[in-house]
Amino acid sequence: MGLKKIQFVVERDLRMFVQYKFMLIMRGIWFVSQVSLFGLVVGKMVEAAARAAGINYFQYYVAGVTIITLYSTSMFIGYDIFEEAEHGVFEYLLTLPLSRRELVLGRSIGGGLRSYLYVGPLLIIVLTLLGVSNPFHLLIALAGLFLFAFGVSGMSITIAVAMKSGDKYDILIGVLDALIVRLSTTMYPTVYMQQAMPSYATIAQFNPLTYASDLFRWGTGIEGTFQVSPLVGMLALFIFFFSFTFIGVVFYEKRLEGGSWQ
């Protein structure tokens, strides 16, 4: 397997990402409004409860919104796959002097990497807001987020190649987004999910967004947030990354044969 060839595919995906400049600007606006309006006001509203849970809700929420942004930008790769199928770019990609596996692996890495790069500047703002108490913890958390971004990218590729229609993909992603974000600890701690509906808390335990956001909070030193050990969090993210990257690669590779995308 040629690393250089994979690098070309990754580079292409990074260049493609710049095409979404308006979408990216919009995500940036969304991030800023979530933090500066929703986060501030809801922080006031839940002040007492957050104090009882031993957290500063604004900080808690800012970290969660960062993970939501990372998740949603990692999902973009699926849209690229549909665009390519619609515009006949698949055929062009197949004529390139690289193996199917190199192409697919490159896509998966490119999808994760570009979202990570996009979130980079936001991450700097967030870290300035939150501060860093232990740089070593932060490095571990960032490594965890790396796995998370690749895993989400693999998940997006898996869903995209399993569907024939771009519209259906769009709808499914919307519904999945609504459920996966809300049934995680990105916006609220598990203790309140448990009180509200124990089944929500149970589902959240299997949600990669829960592990990613809790690990990030642990990395930045936000107290009272991690329900399990960071090691378990890393392990969960690694399993998520490994499963979806592997499934995504196999699915995508199979779909490339015989023009089944048409």
Place this chain on the structure above:
Amino acid sequence: MKAILHVIEYDFRNFFRYRWFIIALIAMNLADLFISAVVFTQMTRGIVDYFRFFAPGLAVLGLFASAFMIGREINMEVRREVHHYLLSLPMSRIELAIGRLLAGGLRGMLYMTPLLLTNFVILGLPTLPQLLLILLALLLLAIGISGVSISIAVSTTSFEKFVTARGVIYYLFFFCSSVFYPMAIIQTLETRGLTPLVKFAQINPLTNGSDLIRSFLLGSPSFSPLMLLDVAIFSVIFALCATFAYAKILMRH
């Protein structure tokens, strides 16, 4: 009138082409209510019953998103030059513009209906005069939103610029309103020097629309005719803007 009805029918047929998209959108709205709002209810205990508070806001949120959809279609028509066909139809520009504007608003009302019914199931039924006032306010709001959307849609041929402008308006109107949180809590932002945002939240038609429903279904805040007036002014301004923009700007393209 007949010409306007034809335009409305045309837009409703287009709307139903996206029925799965609409169902998914309703599912997302309900996820907001039955997951996020349920959890936040636990976190705001003693301050506000968040689940009951948020339900009217959700109906307004749904209305906003669906009434805004007309802009996306009109922007697509402009880009694909379908507006040449529409302008060639045997009706005046004003009839066409009014038809599009009303269709956008009525589609918003249709989409919002299951969310409003969910409100009635959760919070109880209003009296008949209250129901009529709620429907009037929401219809005016939907027409105003449709007007905002059309005004932006015809002002640019770039879909990306339209999407970005839509994003800015969405977030400003959503987060700077009492849809998600009570006005009393938004007012605490004044201490952080965010007075313009507080002022905007007070005149935001989404604030007044959702508070109007709350005033009848929850009894708080108390009803004020100014709520209806605020929504009506918003509606008239943007209905006129959209009609003018659609009739005039389209001819320039």
